[in-house]
Amino acid sequence: xxxxxxxxxxxxxxxxxxxxxxxxxxxxxxxxxxxxxxxxxxxxxxxxxxxxxxxxxxxxxxxxxxxxxxxxxxxxxxxxxxxxxxxxxxxxxxxxxxxxxxxxxxxxxxxxxxxxxxxxxxxxxxxxxxxxxxxxxxxxxxxxxxxxxxxxxxxxxxxxxxxxxxxxxxxxxxxxxxxxxxxxxxxxxxxxxxxxxxxxxxxxxxxxxxxxxxxxxxxxxxxxxxxxxxxxxxxxxxxxxxxxxxxxxxxxxxxxxxxxxxxxxxxxxxxxxxxxxxxxxxxxxxxxxxxxxxxxxxxxxxxxxxxxxxxxxxxxxxxxxxxxxxxxxxxxxxxxxxxxxxxxxxxxxxxxxxxxxxxxxxxxxxxxxxxxxxxxxxxxxxxxxxxxxxxxxxxxxxxxxxxxxxxxxxxxxxxxxxxxxxxxxxxxxxxxxxxxxxxxxxxxxxxxxxxxxxxxxxxxxxxxxxxxxxxxxxxxxxxxxxxxxxxxxxxxxxxxxxxxxxxxxxxxxxxxxxxxxxxxxxxxxxxxxxxxxxxxxxxxxxxxxxxxxxxxxxxxxxxxxxxxxxxxxxxxxxxxxxxxxxxxxxxxxxxxxxxxxxxxxxxxxxxxxxxxxxxxxxxxxxxxxxxxxxxxxxxxxxxxxxxxxxxxxxxxxxxxxxxxxxxxxxxxxxxxxxxxxxxxxxxxxxxxxxxxxxxxxxxxxxxxxxxxxxxxxxxxxxxxxxxxx
Numbered sequence: 001x002x003x004x005x006x007x008x009x010x011x012x013x014x015x016x017x018x019x020x021x022x023x024x025x026x027x028x029x030x031x032x033x034x035x036x037x038x039x040x041x042x043x044x045x046x047x048x049x050x051x052x053x054x055x056x057x058x059x060x061x062x063x064x065x066x067x068x069x070x071x072x073x074x075x076x077x078x079x080x081x082x083x084x085x086x087x088x089x090x091x092x093x094x095x096x097x098x099x100x101x102x103x104x105x106x107x108x109x110x111x112x113x114x115x116x117x118x119x120x121x122x123x124x125x126x127x128x129x130x131x132x133x134x135x136x137x138x139x140x141x142x143x144x145x146x147x148x149x150x151x152x153x154x155x156x157x158x159x160x161x162x163x164x165x166x167x168x169x170x171x172x173x174x175x176x177x178x179x180x181x182x183x184x185x186x187x188x189x190x191x192x193x194x195x196x197x198x199x200x201x202x203x204x205x206x207x208x209x210x211x212x213x214x215x216x217x218x219x220x221x222x223x224x225x226x227x228x229x230x231x232x233x234x235x236x237x238x239x240x241x242x243x244x245x246x247x248x249x250x251x252x253x254x255x256x257x258x259x260x261x262x263x264x265x266x267x268x269x270x271x272x273x274x275x276x277x278x279x280x281x282x283x284x285x286x287x288x289x290x291x292x293x294x295x296x297x298x299x300x301x302x303x304x305x306x307x308x309x310x311x312x313x314x315x316x317x318x319x320x321x322x323x324x325x326x327x328x329x330x331x332x333x334x335x336x337x338x339x340x341x342x343x344x345x346x347x348x349x350x351x352x353x354x355x356x357x358x359x360x361x362x363x364x365x366x367x368x369x370x371x372x373x374x375x376x377x378x379x380x381x382x383x384x385x386x387x388x389x390x391x392x393x394x395x396x397x398x399x400x401x402x403x404x405x406x407x408x409x410x411x412x413x414x415x416x417x418x419x420x421x422x423x424x425x426x427x428x429x430x431x432x433x434x435x436x437x438x439x440x441x442x443x444x445x446x447x448x449x450x451x452x453x454x455x456x457x458x459x460x461x462x463x464x465x466x467x468x469x470x471x472x473x474x475x476x477x478x479x480x481x482x483x484x485x486x487x488x489x490x491x492x493x494x495x496x497x498x499x500x501x502x503x504x505x506x507x508x509x510x511x512x513x514x515x516x517x518x519x520x521x522x523x524x525x526x527x528x529x530x531x532x533x534x535x536x537x538x539x540x541x542x543x544x545x546x547x548x549x550x551x552x553x554x555x556x557x558x559x560x561x562x563x564x565x566x567x568x569x570x571x572x573x574x575x576x577x578x579x580x581x582x583x584x585x586x587x588x589x590x591x592x593x594x595x596x597x598x599x600x601x602x603x604x605x606x607x608x609x610x611x612x613x614x615x616x617x618x619x620x621x622x623x624x625x626x627x628x629x630x631x632x633x634x635x636x637x638x639x640x641x642x643x644x645x646x647x648x649x650x651x652x653x654x655x656x657x658x659x660x661x662x663x664x665x666x667x668x669x670x671x672x673x674x675x676x677x678x679x680x681x682x683x684x685x686x687x688x689x690x691x692x693x694x695x696x697x698x699x700x701x702x703x704x705x706x707x708x709x710x711x712x713x714x715x716x717x718x719x720x721x722x723x724x725x
Contacts, residue, residue, distance in 0.1 A: 006272040007246065009238055012079070018053070023115025030152070032124045032688035035110060036159060036681040037103070039092040039187045040213070042075070043681045044110040047126075047688035052681045053113060057091060059105040060084040074109045095130055095188040095209070097137040104144055111149070121149040124697055126688045128159040128680060131184075131191045131207055133718055135709040142708030146700050153697035157687070157716040159680035160184030160193060161200045163641040163673050165716065166683030176715070179633040181622070183615070183654070185642030185676075187212045190602060192618050194626070194634055199715040204625055206618045210605045212644045216240045218608045219247070219598045223589060226575060232275040232587050242591065243598065246271045249649035250596040251656050253603075260593055266573040270592045277587040316367075323363045330356060354402065386411045442550060450551040453543050460540045461560055467533060599647060603657070616657040623661065632666050641673040641680070687716065 026046055036043040038057060045052035055075030062071045062084040071081070078084045091103040111121060125145055129138065138156065145151045160182050168178040176198035184191045191207040193200050220239040223230075250256045260266045285293070329348060333341055350356045388396070388404040389411065396404060442449045473480070540560055547554040556562055574592060578585030601607055603614040613621070623631050638658065640650065651670050658668055673679040687693060696714040698706070713719050 005270060006274050008274050009276070010241060011276075018113070020113045020117075021053075021115050023117075026115075026123070028122075030123055032126055032693055033114070033121070034681060034684045034688050035107075035125065035127045036684060037091070037097070037106075037128055038159075039090065039095065041677075042106050042110065043678065044114065045681070045685070046114065046123075047685040049685070051678065052685075053110075055109065057106060058088040059090075059102045060088040062087055072105060074105055092188065095186070095207075095211075096134060097129070097141065100140050100144060103141065104148065107144070107149065119150070121145075121151045123151065124153045124155070124688075124693060125151045126155050126157065126684050126693060126697075128162070128684065129156045129718065130186075130189070131158055131160070131193065131202070131205055131718065138711070139708035142698070142703055146703050146708075151700070153694070153699045154703070155693060155697040156711055156718065157684060158193070158200060158202075158718060159684075160186075160191060160641055161195065161716045162681075162683030162687065163676075163679040164195060164639050164683070166679045166686055167639065167641075167671075167673050168637075169683075169686055178637070180637035180639045181619070181634040183619075183638065183640050183645075185211065185602075185640070185644035187643070188214070190615060190642075190644075192615075192622055194622055196630065196633070199720055202718055202720055204622055206622060208605065208612050208615065208618060210602055210608075210610055210612065212240075212243070214608070214610070215247075215598050215601060215644070216243050218601055219243055219594060222594045222597070223591075226594075227589060230587075230589070232277075234589075238273075242273060244643075244647075246273075246591055247595045247598050248647055249599045249602075249653040251649065251652045253596060253600045256596055257593075261570065263569040263573040266570065266592050269595070270573070270590050271595065273589040273591065274584070275587040275589070277583050279583055319363055319367060323360065323367065326356065326360050326363070330360065353399075446550070450547065450554070453547050453551075454554070457540065457543045457547070457560075460536050460543070461563075463536055464533075464540070464560070599649070602644075603653070619654075619658060620661045628663065628666070631662070635662055636667055636669050638668070638670040639673070640670065641676050643677050645672055645676045 026048075032047045034045060034047050034052070036052065040057060041054055042057040043052040043054050056078070058075065058078060060073045060078045060081075062073055062081055063069070064071055064081075071084075073081065073084050078088050089099055089102050091097055091099045091106060093099065097103065111117075116123075127141070127145075129141075133156075142154055145154050163184070164178070164180060164182045165176060168180065169176070170178075178195065178198055180195045182191075182193040182195055182200070184193070188211045189207050189209055190211055191205060193202065193205040195201070216236060216239050219242060220234065220236065223234060223239065260269060329344070332344070333353070336344065345352065345356065348356075350359070386407045388400065388407050391400075391404070393401060393404070438449075544554075544559050548556070548559075574590075576585075576590055578588075580586075597607070601610070603616050605612045605614060623634065626634065635658065638654065640654070651672065654670050655668065658670075662668060675682070692714075696712050696717065698711060702710075711717055711719055
């Protein structure tokens with residue numbers, strides 16, 4: 001297997017916690033604070049910084065075992081305690097800010113690491129919020145910033161619009177008037193915002209409930225379905241790493257699926273994730289020790305063969321002695337009286353003369369088989385003579401009557417064999433006649449004959465598929481087939497076949513006397529052998545042999561065995577099988593179709609069970625609201641931002657999605673943010689350096705007058721010039 005396709009799960013590492021920054025250069029200057037409050041990452045810093053500080057946006061309240069003291073851990077600090085991860089909470093519930101205790105802890109961490117250790121934050125704050133953020137979330141956030149931290153002012157902005165602002169900021173700075181269509185890939189959602197003349201048209205924006213978190217969960221479920229008994233522990237962090245490093249968008253997903261139907265293409269697309277494993281300790285032996293062990297085994301085998309041969313000889317000698325003893329006993333029958341003879345038989349363990357004769361014949365048969373005296377297992381005997389059958393019973397003594405009854409039984413068996421021979425001969429003649437009729441039909445119209453046999457082959461294969469499908473359905477406890485089976489079992493258990501009177505007197509149940517009873521048994525017993533299955537396979541092989549012999553258009557690729565082998569090869573490529581002793585192979589995950597299927601859910605969320613329109617439908621719906629002149633301005637600058645936008649193939653997929661819904665002459669341009677992860681914070685920092693921040697911020701006096709829900713109308717917020725009054 002190609003080792004270039006093997007990736008190793010990254011080993012966990014302890015985070016390096018940075019110390020608090022120096023606050024002296026910002027003391028008393030009221031440098032604006034920029035906080036990008038993401039659902040997975042908190043980015044914070046002064047607007048004068050080139051890059052922000054970043055931490056996972058999660059809080060864990062954990063009690064240390066050694067000192068039994070409660071700990072409050074944030075961000076990477078959660079990974080320093082093994083049991084704290086299960087206690088972690090985020091300020092976000094999906095795409096809505098709800099947990100404000102966790103938000104307070106996050107802001108405490110941010111301010112402390114920025115060097116602000118006072119009870120009052122004397123800096124204007126610019127904070128991001130989601131598109132169409134609920135008023136309740138905004139009100140409680142404003143209350144926290146103004147009441148808890150005593151900030152002088154607060155402004156909210158939409159992160160994706162600020163990322164667009166950073167990448168389209170004119171130089172030298174002039175009023176922002178760029179046009180574009182912003183597609184923001186977030187952790188919990190994906191939003192599309194049209195921007196005209198530098199203003200985000202929030203009344204035309206749309207959002208779908210699918211983001212990186214949902215994609216990670218979807219990939220995790222697909223891996224669980226594919227490897228239900230995987231020996232290693234798969235974490236959400238591992239799955240997120242697989243999503244970021246191995247998954248990609250397909251330009252044409254249906255065409256890709258048709259290509260991956262070829263097992264070779266499916267194997268070529270395979271990416272292997274190797275989990276840690278430990279090989280079993282095997283004691284290594286030298287060549288001399290291995291040769292000695294092999295010689296010892298050979299000697300032991302020879303010894304066992306000698307013991308078995310000796311046992312066979314002893315058994316053969318014992319049988320010969322027993323036969324001679326029985327023959328000598330039979331010769332003494334004429335010399336003894338009936339009473340003495342009966343006593344002798346009883347002492348030897350025989351009931352009568354017939355039992356003695358049966359034992360002698362049995363030994364003679366066994367000895368003949370051992371000595372290979374029969375030629376190919378077939379006796380060429382002359383027709384038997386039944387001379388005693390015509391003799392009246394009164395002319396025979398007791399031994400003669402016994403021999404006459406024996407000859408009558410032998411004659412019945414002989415006649416049954418003769419009838420069987422005649423029946424076989426008749427069947428052979430009918431088969432030859434059927435072959436002649438089929439040959440005449442084939443010579444008369446080969447196409448019609450071939451079409452009839454192909455339909456018969458298809459019918460038999462459908463029966464086999466339906467039988468296999470039923471067996472597979474019976475393994476599912478909740479399937480309709482399993483429920484019907486349980487209903488049949490319940491009906492049989494409640495079926496009173498024996499009347500109560502007969503049951504009291506010991507009457508027996510008559511289940512099984514009818515052939516239909518055994519049909520029910522085969523229906524409810526999943527392991528019961530079916531003669532129909534064997535018969536179908538024989539008939540299928542016969543039909544395919546005829547087609548292969550006489551129909552030149554029917555090849556081995558059309559046979560049931562070849563089609564089954566192709567399906568097996570596809571399944572083997574989808575999930576390669578390893579031997580039980582292959583520890584390394586058993587700790588591998590093979591990703592092939594899942595690499596594109598997870599990303600396709602952005603354009604078809606229904607395939608992942610989400611009742612929502614896809615990204616392509618959202619883009620078409622938004623563009624249809626604008627006239628061609630404005631639509632052209634938007635299509636020239638389709639801007640993609642957010643962490644998941646770094647997945648390969650997204651630009652080509654958007655190109656293939658937008659090109660058919662636009663006029664052919666309309667230009668289309670798709671660009672990705674220079675840094676999809678940090679550009680939102682950088683755009684906020686760029687804006688915070690301007691004088692416009694003071695104009696769009698809500699001061700503490702206005703907060704006390706208006707309340708926390710109100711914000712000022714401006715081009716980068718949720719309430720802008722396009723929003724209705």
